[in-house]
Amino acid sequence: MEDISRFVCCALDHIGYDREIIEIRRNCWRELSRxxxxxxxxxxxxxxxxxxxxxxxxxxxxxxxxxxxxxxxxVICTDSVQPFLQLPGMTILQTDMRNTSPGYTKLKMVSFNRKISHSDIEESLFAENSGEIFASSALFSSYIYLLCRTLNDYRIVNDASISGPATTTSHANANDSDFVGALHCICPNVLHSFRTRLRKFDWPPLDIIQDDYSAFCQLVPVGYKGSCDQWKEWRFCFIQTELRLTCSLNNTQIKLYIVLKMISKTILKCVSDEISSYIMKNITFWMSELFGSHIFREENFIALMLVALRLLKVSIDNKCLPYYMIPGRNLLAERLEPNTKHRLSVLISQLLDEGPRLLLRCPKLRAGMTLLYRSPDGLDNRRNQMKTEIFIFQRSISFVREILNCVTVGLI
Known part of the structure; x- marks a missing residue:
């Protein structure tokens, strides 16, 4: 089993998942953002x-x-508005988590700067019977959707649709894109459990847990599925903190995450789209915390993958997977119909019975293992992969910037 584990990890290196290429990609996208x-x-x-x-x-x-x-x-959303009221030109919204599920909030208007605030905020406002003004996530995301639809006029976007908090757009000659309008939020207590729960091992790194920046999060326009107030609610997310967590994973941890994503997209998708890459990332986070990074070595890869699938099966059987950042939020709540849940459970049981052979069901990984078998050194392939990555990225920057400029012009 250990030899097979090392072989699979080496095959992943061959097809573009070694640390060096991953760092190149991270740096490229960071540079584009800048x-x-x-x-x-x-x-x-x-x-x-x-x-x-x-x-x-x-x-x-x-x-x-x-x-x-x-x-x-x-725009600032916060649970404590007083320190921000003196800031000039700011629109202030207060979080209201009464009668909402963990990880969700409503937003009450405290101070609205009509002169410079963006249209999407103004279009999302509504009045309750009490006379208080709130921001609706549904109205906000609908505005972003209509904005993206206007990109048809630029012949950049072929189609657009709303998926959760995002507007997904398709393009003729490039990747589909998900556009999410979001709001800055400062709510230190939301991550109380993440910061204070007892951990037996060394992951996550202490500097991430204790970083004051984790108090800064985002609110995205989507409510709790099944809530009668879904159209009013917003969901907390932690883009920067979760990215730091992912970047802190060691080579074996990140490869586990990658293979779980492959299993989700190429095997489990045949039964349901509900087992997303995000769910697989949370499985990886929980395993990394519960086992400690010292367990995550190449020779243990297959065993770790099978444990991850068992954890996923238990989560599906119980329809419960706690969100890593806010464990009170269940990532599988309101997701799986009984028939779908049963079929997924049966399929994962079959995968566990197959053991390492299940990886042959993932076309890209199967191709990588074949390539490695035929060319054990594989160094030239990795170098070519890096050159191709950089070339494609540089060719694509101008197109991406064109899309972003069109969108941001509409947001003003």
């Missing part, structure tokens, strides 16, 4: 964050969607 923000942030009051697998460096340019998050710099 260049775009230098152009748009001062003039538009909007800050761009690239999120998801691109920012994590675990997918090539053509491999998956690009996740863009636009944050409105003149």
């Amino acid at each position: 260049m775009v923000n230098e152009t748009i942030s001062h003039n538009t009051g909007i800050h761009l964050t690239i999120a998801g697998s691109k920012a994590e460096g675990i997918t090539s340019y053509r491999e998956s969607d690009i996740d863009f998050m636009f944050l409105l710099n003149d």
